[in-house]
Amino acid sequence: MLTNAPRGTKDILPETVGSWQYLETKIRDLCRCYGYGEIRTPTFEHTELFRRGIGEGTDVVDKEMYTFQDRGERSITLRPENTASTVRAYLQNKLYASSPVKLFYIGSMFRYDRPQAGRLREFHQFGVEVLGEASAAVDAEVILLAWDLLKSLGLEDLTVSLNSVGCPKCRPAYRAALQDFFRDKLPELCSDCQSRFERAPLRILDCKVDGGKDFMADAPKITDCLCDECREHFQAVQEYLTALKVNFALDPRLVRGLDYYTKTAFEIKIPSLGAQSAVAGGGRYDGLVKEIGGNDTPAVGFALGMERVLMTLEQAGKLPPPNDKADVFVVAAGDAAKIPAFELITACRRAGYTALMDYAGRSFKSQMKQADKAKAPVALILGEDEVRDSMVTVKNMASSQQEKVPLGEAVAKLAAILSERKGE
């Protein structure tokens, strides 16, 4: 037990952290272009925030939260997602003073779920939230941001599923129409759906158990029930996406069951991933800020599963090769070379080079082997003669050419060899 991390968690080791850094850099660069500022909220919050912000009756709140009493007997929950925290931070820090507020986050989320491929109990999400703007242009912008990110990573085979879930004005009529449709089919629905029938009939549409049943295709579509405002908004989002050549398809079964979700709902899918093809999902949530205690504030965002994107990139061979090469290995032969070698390696590091050495006093031959293994293109060798003469032997590991230079010129010589190699 001591040497096993808890089920559903994973170490990210130096050999794979490069993929994460690559993805994070792409995200940060893109968010800068789109004008989104990074927010980092606490890993845990008051449980009540998620109960309100995600909603009672959802699987996340009812079955999946990591909730505990802290020593002050407060109920604390590890964040299962970052939207509620972001809205809390928006209100607490009065970010609404200038709107719209465009935020992004990258971080760990926690859900007690059955671990499966690309789904851990501690997992990572990138997401954006735009608060304080009702325009359909912002819905299109966040979709486009996710789209551009995945495209820039080299993922070609993408589709966006798009729907509108209406608003508090037009949804009651749709709920009633759905209930009328499902009433005589209740015995055929799973037990979850039977309990959803009264409080969240929209969620029957995306039930994992019942979603594939034949009669689902005949269920009333919310897009036939939208009020004028919602219909115009939905139309406008589609016009923006069409103009930007985003490959979207309308999916009337894409719903989000809670009242504060409004208008646009979307998912971005990579069809080659099969059953778990959705890598990002989001939409508008004009009712959430008020739910958490603020004024009526329109808002829209999405979250993207980073593990799933990295898995896809790996399968598609789209990850950059790991950068695990040292620039230089400093070889010290004999006790007298120890301090000069340490000074020399420090000079290399201070000049910005990845410099390695042996600390255990191994033989000259063994140190040269280590230099090979580190794939260092240059070895700086300090033997007894070199130390006595304040010189260093600079060995080009590729050509095996070597020359002695004054110790003070070693870093400049290293720089020259490395930049020559770059030019090749």
Ligand SMILES: [Zn+2]
């Ligand atoms: Zn409406």
Ligand SMILES: [Zn+2]
């Ligand atoms: Zn069901």
